[in-house]
Amino acid sequence: MPINTIDGYTFTVNDEGxxxxxxxxxxxxxxxxxxxxxxxxxxxxxxxxxxxMRDDQAKTGMTPTLRRMQTQGKFDVKELFTLFPxxxxxxxxxxAGLPKPVGCV
Amino acid sequence: xxxxxxxxxxxxxxxxANMLVKALPPDADITVVDKDDAHDYQPGYLFIPFGTSTPxxxxxxxxxxxxxxxxxxxxxxxxVDPEARTVTLDNATLDYDWLIIATGxxxxxxxxxxxxDDRVWRKSAFDFYTLDGATALAKALKDFKGGKLLxxxxxxxxxxxxxxxxxxxxxxxxFRHRRMRHLVDISYVTPLDGAFTKPVASKRLGGxxxxxSIRLVTDFAIExxxxxxxxxxxxxxxxLPFDLLVTVPTNMGAQFVTDSGLGDDLGFVPVDPxxxxxxxxxxVFAVGDASNIPTSKAGSVAHFAVxxxxxxxxxxxxxxxxxxxxxxxxxxxIESGRGxxxxxxxxxxxxxxxxxxxAPAVGPFSLLKESRLNHxxxxxxxxxxxxxxxxxxxxxxxxxxxxxxxxxxxxxxxA
Numbered sequence: 001m002p003i004n005t006i007d008g009y010t011f012t013v014n015d016e017g018x019x020x021x022x023x024x025x026x027x028x029x030x031x032x033x034x035x036x037x038x039x040x041x042x043x044x045x046x047x048x049x050x051x052x053m054r055d056d057q058a059k060t061g062m063t064p065t066l067r068r069m070q071t072q073g074k075f076d077v078k079e080l081f082t083l084f085p086x087x088x089x090x091x092x093x094x095x096a097g098l099p100k101p102v103g104c105v
Numbered sequence: 106x107x108x109x110x111x112x113x114x115x116x117x118x119x120x121x122a123n124m125l126v127k128a129l130p131p132d133a134d135i136t137v138v139d140k141d142d143a144h145d146y147q148p149g150y151l152f153i154p155f156g157t158s159t160p161x162x163x164x165x166x167x168x169x170x171x172x173x174x175x176x177x178x179x180x181x182x183x184x185v186d187p188e189a190r191t192v193t194l195d196n197a198t199l200d201y202d203w204l205i206i207a208t209g210x211x212x213x214x215x216x217x218x219x220x221x222d223d224r225v226w227r228k229s230a231f232d233f234y235t236l237d238g239a240t241a242l243a244k245a246l247k248d249f250k251g252g253k254l255l256x257x258x259x260x261x262x263x264x265x266x267x268x269x270x271x272x273x274x275x276x277x278x279x280f281r282h283r284r285m286r287h288l289v290d291i292s293y294v295t296p297l298d299g300a301f302t303k304p305v306a307s308k309r310l311g312g313x314x315x316x317x318s319i320r321l322v323t324d325f326a327i328e329x330x331x332x333x334x335x336x337x338x339x340x341x342x343x344x345l346p347f348d349l350l351v352t353v354p355t356n357m358g359a360q361f362v363t364d365s366g367l368g369d370d371l372g373f374v375p376v377d378p379x380x381x382x383x384x385x386x387x388x389v390f391a392v393g394d395a396s397n398i399p400t401s402k403a404g405s406v407a408h409f410a411v412x413x414x415x416x417x418x419x420x421x422x423x424x425x426x427x428x429x430x431x432x433x434x435x436x437x438x439i440e441s442g443r444g445x446x447x448x449x450x451x452x453x454x455x456x457x458x459x460x461x462x463x464a465p466a467v468g469p470f471s472l473l474k475e476s477r478l479n480h481x482x483x484x485x486x487x488x489x490x491x492x493x494x495x496x497x498x499x500x501x502x503x504x505x506x507x508x509x510x511x512x513x514x515x516x517x518x519x520a
Binding site: 015016065066067068071072077078081085086087089090 | 260298304324326328340341370371
C-alpha cells in the first residue's frame with residue numbers, strides 16, 4: 001500500500017489514492033486535500049456533507065452512495081454536484097478519508 | 106418438524122429449495138412462495154432484442170423446476186414480521202421457523218424522472234432486463250433506421266453488471282450484419298469511471314469498445330430523461346441526445362423488503378457476506394440478488410453462494426454453529442459479438458484474473474480474452490441452467506475461487 005505524506009501528514013492509501021484507514025484523516029488534512037481536487041475552500045455546506053459521510057460510515061461500515069446522501073442525509077444531489085464539481089461521490093469520499101463507495105461491483 | 110419458508114422461486118430460490126430437500130432431515134417442510142408460475146432464463150433476455158432468442162424459449166414453469174417434495178404457494182408477498190415469524194401474502198398468512206429471502210432485484214424505471222413518460226417509454230426508450238422490455242426492443246431495433254443509440258446504466262448495483270456491455274457489443278454486430286453500422290452512432294453511458302467496475306477488466310473492456318468504434322461516456326450521473334427533447338441529462342449539466350435509448354434502470358429489492366423494514370436504501374437485505382444471515386434478525390437469511398453482499402448480482406454468484414449456504418444452513422438447522430464461508434465468487438461469460446465471448450472470474454478480494462478456468466469436463470475457457478469456445482460455453486449454459494443448476498446437481502467447477510491455472514492480469518503481457 002502506498003503511503004502519502006503532505007505537509008507533515010502521513011496516511012496510507014490504496015492504488016486509486018483513497019484512504020485505507022479513516023483514523024489517519026483529520027479536518028486540517030481535509031482542508032489541504034481539498035485544494036488538490038480543485039476545491040479552494042471547504043465551506044460549512046461542504047463540511048455538512050463530509051461529516052454526514054463519516055458518521056454514516058462509522059455506523060454502517062460502508063461509504064454512503066449519492067443515493068444514500070439523498071435519502072438518509074436529505075442532501076440535494078444537484079447541490080452536491082455544485083459543491084464537489086465533476087465527481088462528487090469520489091471527491092467526497094476522498095475528502096472524508098473514506099474508501100470509494102462500493103455498490104460498484 | 107420445522108417450517109422452512111423460501112420467498113421467491115427464481116434462480117436462487119429454486120436451486121436452494123431443491124438442494125435443501127437433500128440436505129435437511131426428511132421431516133423438514135420446505136415451502137416456496139412466488140406470485141406466478143413463470144420461471145425465466147434471464148440470461149436469455151439479452152438475445153431477444155437481436156432475434157437470436159425468443160420469449161417462448163426463455164420461459165418455463167416454476168413448479169416444474171421444483172422437487173415434488175417442495176410446496177409452491179402462489180401469492181403476492183406483502184409483509185414479513187420477523188418478531189412473530191410470519192409472512193403475510195395477499196391471500197394467506199404463513200408461519201415460519203426459518204426464513205430465506207430470495208426475491209432478487211427488480212428494474213425500477215419509475216425511479217428516473219421522465220423515463221416512463223408516454224412520449225418515450227417503450228417507444229424510443231427501452232429496458233431489456235424484463236421479458237416485455239426485451240420483446241418490445243426487438244421490434245424497435247428491427248425498425249431502427251439509424252441515428253444515435255445510447256446504451257445506458259442508471260446506477261450501481263445492477264443485475265448482471267456485464268449485460269449492458271454485452272448489449273452494446275452485440276448491437277455493433279447486429280447493425281454490421283444489416284450493413285447499416287455506419288448509420289448508427291453507438292455510445293455506452295455509465296455512472297462509473299470506466300467500462301466496468303473492476304479496474305483490470307475495465308481496461309480490457311474499454312479497449313474492446315474502442316476497437317468497435319463505440320463511444321464511452323463515463324461518470325454520467327443521470328438526473329432525468331427529457332422526453333420532449335429526447336435527451337438524458339446528468340447532474341453535472343451534460344445532456345446526451347438519443348434516437349434510441351436502451352437503459353438499465355435503477356435496481357431495487359422487492360417492495361415488501363422495504364415495507365417490512367428489512368432492507369437498505371435500495372431494498373436489499375443486509376447480511377453477513379460469509380453466511381448470508383441477516384445482520385438484524387435471527388433465523389432470517391437472504392440469498393441471490395436480494396442480499397446486499399458486495400459482489401455482482403448474477404446467477405453465477407447465486408449458484409456459488411447457494412452451495413456454501415446449504416452446508417451452513419444445515420448446520421444452523423441442526424443447532425450447530427455455521428462453519429463455512431462464502432468468498433463472493435463470481436464468474437460470467439461476456440458475449441462480445443462476432444461469435445466470441447470472454448470470461449471473467451473474481452471474488453470479494455481478488456480482481457478478475459487471466460489464464461484459463463479449470464472446468465475439466467467442458468473447458469478450459471480463456472479468462473479475460475475473447476474466444477470462440479467461450480461463446481459456445483455461453484450458449485451451452487442455457488441447458489446447464491435448466492438441467493444441472495436448478496435441480497441442484499453438482500457442476501464440475503469449484504464453488505470457492507481457486508487460483509489454479511490463473512495469472513493476475515497485471516503480470517501477463519497485454520494480448
